[in-house]
Amino acid sequence: MSTQRTLLLTSWFFPHKVIRWEDAVTLVYLGKADTVVEYGEEISSPSVTMKLPAVVRLRKSFGRTKRGVRFSRVNVFTRDGFRCQYCGERFAMSKLTFDHVVPRAAGGRTEWTNIVTACRACNSKKGDKTPDRSGMFPRQAPVQPKTLPLTGPVVDVTQAPIEWRDFLVVTT
Numbered sequence: 192m193s194t195q196r197t198l199l200l201t202s203w204f205f206p207h208k209v210i211r212w213e214d215a216v217t218l219v220y221l222g223k224a225d226t227v228v229e230y231g232e233e234i235s236s237p238s239v240t241m242k243l244p245a246v247v248r249l250r251k252s253f254g255r256t257k258r259g260v261r262f263s264r265v266n267v268f269t270r271d272g273f274r275c276q277y278c279g280e281r282f283a284m285s286k287l288t289f290d291h292v293v294p295r296a297a298g299g300r301t302e303w304t305n306i307v308t309a310c311r312a313c314n315s316k317k318g319d320k321t322p323d324r325s326g327m328f329p330r331q332a333p334v335q336p337k338t339l340p341l342t343g344p345v346v347d348v349t350q351a352p353i354e355w356r357d358f359l360v361v362t363t
């Protein structure tokens with residue numbers, strides 16, 4: 192059985208998710224998505240032979256923003272534009288961390304209004320100190336967003352199948 196994954200695009204060709212190819216075949220079979228790019232590899236059952244879908248696109252459109260935004264690493268980074276809130280530099284997700292503005296040791300909670308995106312250098316410089324003691328204040332006061340722009344799946348372009356490359360958004 193193939194272990195290939197399929198890139199699922201929104202109706203406007205924006206990368207949405209990475210899914211199992213079996214799920215992609217199901218979406219195409221149900222008429223919910225169309226195949227955009229195929230892999231060279233074929234799958235066959237007694238009745239059907241088909242090429243594995245590499246990239247599929249949803250037929251139905253949905254909004255460009257997410258509502259009811261869940262608290263998660265990627266959503267916090269998205270809110271902050273993948274920028275460290277202390278030095279202001281933009282980083283790849285793998286180089287970013289959560290910073291508790293008011294440290295946990297001082298009673299700070301892990302929630303939207305107390306977490307900001309920080310690079311590792313700023314995070315360790317600030318350490319377990321409050322903004323007052325460290326002299327480091329986030330550039331923007333952290334808030335709970337009502338909506339966020341949709342982001343694509345976090346895919347390392349250099350590791351992604353060649354068939355996906357035209358559709359991936361480079362965030363660094």
Ligand SMILES: [Zn+2]
Binds near residue numbers: 275314
């Ligand atoms: Zn920084």
